[in-house]
Amino acid sequence: MLLSEPLKFATPVEGVTAFNLTRGDADANPYSEVNLCNYTGDSTIHVVTGRAALCEHLRIPIDHLVMPRQTHDNRVAVIDSQFMQLNFDERNERLQGIDALITPLTGVCIGVNTADCVPIVIADPVTGLIAVAHAGWKGTVARIATQVVQRMVQMGANPANMQAAIGVSICKRCFEVGDEVVQQFEQSGFDIGRIMHRYKATGKAHINLQLANKLTLHEAGIALSHITIAHRCSRCNPHRYFSARRLGINSGRTFTAIIRR
C-alpha cells in the first residue's frame, strides 16, 4: 500500500506537486511498509517494488524517478536531459555523494530519503525549476540549502520568486545534541540563541533543525512568508514516518519528493 501526504507551499506553484510517503500499515519490521532507499539495509526486491508502485501512482516511467546516494554533505546535482540519457551505471556514478537535486524537466520526480534529517523542496514558478535537498545536522551546518538556491540562481531563477517547504523531520524536543554539535553550528555562523534550547531538567542542548534550515533559506534570499514547515516529527511518530533515532540506522527512510507536470 502506498500512502502519501502533500507537502504544501505557502502559495501553490502551478503544475508542481510535493509530497512525502508515509509508512502505511507499519509493523515491527523497520523497513515496513514502503521504503525506497537502497543503502540502509533493506532488500532490493522490497525497494524496487516500492519504487515501481510510486511510479505507477505518478504515472511516470521508472527511470523518471531519481534519488541520490546521500552522504550528509552539501553537493548538488542537476538532473537535465543529458542526465536522462545516461545509462544505469553512469547515473549511479553521478548520484554518488549527492545530497540535493535540481531539475528543469517536467515529468521527472526527484526526491530524498530521510529518517529524522530535514527534507527541503523548492520550486521557482518563473523558470519552472524544482529542487529537493537532504539536510541532516551536518548538511545544515554546511548550508546545503544555500548551495541549492545559489545553483538555481545560476540557472536563471530569482530567490524572491521561490517557494520552499520543509518536510517531515525531527523536532527540537526530540533532537538532543552534544555540545560539540552546538559548537559546529556556532562556528558556522548560526544564531545559536534562536536555534538552540537547553532544557533545565536535563542540562542537554536541543537544536531546532527545521528552523535552522528555514533561516538558511531566508539568508539565501527566500522570503520568510514563502517558506513553510510541515511540523511533523519523525521521532514523535515512528509508526507513520521512519526515525533513525527510534528504529536505528538500519531502517527505512521517508521519501520526500517533488515533480512538475
Ligand SMILES: [Zn+2]
Ligand atoms: Zn519529536
